[in-house]
Amino acid sequence: MGSETAVRAEGLTKRYGGTTVLDGVDLRLERGRVLGLLGQNGAGKTTTARVLTTLLKADSGRAEVAGFDVATEARRVRASIGLVGQHAAVDEVLNGRDNLVMFARLHGLRPSAARARANELLERFRLGDAAKRPVGKYSGGMRRRLDLAASLVCTPKVLFLDEPTTGLDPHSRAEVWAEVRALVAAGTSVLLTTQYLEEADQLADHIAVMAAGRVIAEGSPAALKADLGGDRIEVVLHEAADLARAQAVIAATTGEEPLVDNDTRMIGAPVDDRVRTLTRTVNALHDAGIDVEDVTLRRPTLDEVFLHLTGKEAA
Amino acid sequence: MNRLAADTWTLTQRDLRHWVAQPTPVVIGLLFPVMTVLMFGFLFGGALSVPGGGNYREFLMPGMFALTMVFSMESTMAAVVTDAQRGVTDRFRSMPMASSAVLLGRSCADMLNAAVGLVVLVVCGLLVGWRSNGSFGATVLAFALLLLLRFALIWVGIYLGLLMNGPEALAAAQILVWPLGFLSSAFVSPDTMPGWLGTVAEWNPLSATVAATRTLFGNPGVGTSWAAENAAVFAVVWPILLVVIFLPLSVRRYRALSH
Numbered sequence: 296m297g298s299e300t301a302v303r304a305e306g307l308t309k310r311y312g313g314t315t316v317l318d319g320v321d322l323r324l325e326r327g328r329v330l331g332l333l334g335q336n337g338a339g340k341t342t343t344a345r346v347l348t349t350l351l352k353a354d355s356g357r358a359e360v361a362g363f364d365v366a367t368e369a370r371r372v373r374a375s376i377g378l379v380g381q382h383a384a385v386d387e388v389l390n391g392r393d394n395l396v397m398f399a400r401l402h403g404l405r406p407s408a409a410r411a412r413a414n415e416l417l418e419r420f421r422l423g424d425a426a427k428r429p430v431g432k433y434s435g436g437m438r439r440r441l442d443l444a445a446s447l448v449c450t451p452k453v454l455f456l457d458e459p460t461t462g463l464d465p466h467s468r469a470e471v472w473a474e475v476r477a478l479v480a481a482g483t484s485v486l487l488t489t490q491y492l493e494e495a496d497q498l499a500d501h502i503a504v505m506a507a508g509r510v511i512a513e514g515s516p517a518a519l520k521a522d523l524g525g526d527r528i529e530v531v532l533h534e535a536a537d538l539a540r541a542q543a544v545i546a547a548t549t550g551e552e553p554l555v556d557n558d559t560r561m562i563g564a565p566v567d568d569r570v571r572t573l574t575r576t577v578n579a580l581h582d583a584g585i586d587v588e589d590v591t592l593r594r595p596t597l598d599e600v601f602l603h604l605t606g607k608e609a610a
Numbered sequence: 611m612n613r614l615a616a617d618t619w620t621l622t623q624r625d626l627r628h629w630v631a632q633p634t635p636v637v638i639g640l641l642f643p644v645m646t647v648l649m650f651g652f653l654f655g656g657a658l659s660v661p662g663g664g665n666y667r668e669f670l671m672p673g674m675f676a677l678t679m680v681f682s683m684e685s686t687m688a689a690v691v692t693d694a695q696r697g698v699t700d701r702f703r704s705m706p707m708a709s710s711a712v713l714l715g716r717s718c719a720d721m722l723n724a725a726v727g728l729v730v731l732v733v734c735g736l737l738v739g740w741r742s743n744g745s746f747g748a749t750v751l752a753f754a755l756l757l758l759l760r761f762a763l764i765w766v767g768i769y770l771g772l773l774m775n776g777p778e779a780l781a782a783a784q785i786l787v788w789p790l791g792f793l794s795s796a797f798v799s800p801d802t803m804p805g806w807l808g809t810v811a812e813w814n815p816l817s818a819t820v821a822a823t824r825t826l827f828g829n830p831g832v833g834t835s836w837a838a839e840n841a842a843v844f845a846v847v848w849p850i851l852l853v854v855i856f857l858p859l860s861v862r863r864y865r866a867l868s869h
Contacts, residue, residue: 389631
């Protein structure tokens with residue numbers, strides 16, 4: 296395995312009783328890049344992350360992280376990785392500083408070095424003022440920042456983020472994203488699992504879409520979206536009577552067959568060149584004298600991605 | 611080995627810091643047995659008789675010492691379950707630390723907790739008139755037997771904690787500790803129970819420690835059954851048997867978390 300590869304997994308499988316959780320997962324993460332593992336609950340993202348972080352043994356297949364085999368060189372893998380799980384895995388009773396000192400000590404740092412590292416991370420994650428407060432009294436965002444700091448005590452080569460922003464408010468989410476970008480800029484390789492298309496889009500260089508324990512599609516975010524036909528325009532009309540005329544207008548401006556929902560008076564269609572089509576459509580509707588209540592341009596939801604991909608698989 | 615010692619100490623320290631950061635549960639844990647002593651010693655004690663005669667509170671204290679060792683199994687289980695649920699156990703497992711330190715640190719911290727609990731209870735005992743009438747050596751040996759029982763039950767607690775997958779299971783297990791504690795010779799002589807129940811109480815590992823420490827402390831009410839008369843042997847054999855069974859089971863269960 297070349298030193299340019301941070302994570303490589305080949306044919307990972309895992310079964311629990313009669314349920315197949317991983318059904319031959321192949322992955323590759325280049326050094327200094329971000330791989331987004333995108334999928335719904337139960338797709339096998341977390342199980343994959345657990346195998347790669349040595350928490351779980353795969354039934355078959357092999358995986359290397361930072362050049363070490365997860366099954367036979369677990370200790371060396373552990374020395375090279377940081378893990379941020381779905382729950383902030385920190386001690387709620389201890390204060391922020393004691394948490395970081397403890398994790399640094401368990402990573403083999405001497406007491407003085409552990410204290411210095413803890414202080415450095417507290418400052419960096421803007422937790423200096425809260426250093427002596429019990430973590431149980433932290434906000435969700437602070438807890439997540441501490442969790443991230445705890446996973447960085449050893450300056451990991453590969454960082455695993457398992458749904459790092461689930462349950463966070465938009466502000467805290469943006470903070471975590473900014474921190475991940477800074478880490479990547481500093482050379483850390485990141486494997487990110489997420490249910491949010493937007494998150495994968497924001498952070499990942501490469502996305503692997505998982506469903507039912509397999510990678511069903513992968514590529515750059517741009518390539519995946521292009522494959523989906525990009526964004527959608529949705530127009531809500533004031534009068535239901537205008538629906539038929541508006542449908543014709545939108546068909547003309549987007550060049551696609553729009554979907555009409557009579558109950559909500561909404562017409563939706565895929566668009567390729569976002570704002571230009573939006574402008575053209577709104578102008579055309581205005582010219583036709585159609586009263587528009589609302590116009591939105593939105594990305595396909597994860598559901599639509601899966602419908603599209605699984606539909607294609609079945610075909 | 612150095613690494614194991616260092617990591618074990620780090621995790622033991624973690625629990626000591628818990629005591630400082632969150633003293634309320636610790637204080638309640640220490641005061642509960644004290645309250646039980648007062649309740650049984652003064653409230654029920656008058657109605658309870660000591661087999662063979664003697665002061666009830668002198669009879670009660672060895673039972674309370676041992677019972678405290680049994681009940682603190684609940685805190686061992688709770689700590690193991692909480693760490694697993696919060697993902698802390700997984701974080702430990704994803705770190706390059708000595709993996710046995712997680713369980714060893716737990717047992718060291720709980721042993722310290724047991725020692726502190728005994729000190730508090732001894733002070734309480736002395737205040738209500740309990741005395742050790744045995745020699746210094748016998749007294750030390752009695753406390754050693756109590757700590758041995760606690761050490762054995764730590765591993766039972768760790769194993770059960772690793773088996774549980776939620777607070778509901780924990781609550782259920784904590785209730786089940788109660789019959790184990792009360793179905794013994796701690797509060798009353800098994801002679802006063804219906805035949806089969808008395809036999810169960812007589813052979814309860816807790817009763818062996820209770821009878822052995824009553825003998826060593828020179829306290830009344832040891833009982834005259836075969837199990838009671840040979841209690842010293844069982845007070846050593848029972849805990850060792852529990853350790854031999856549950857320590858390997860705990861280690862295996864901990865390793866099996868990756869399956």
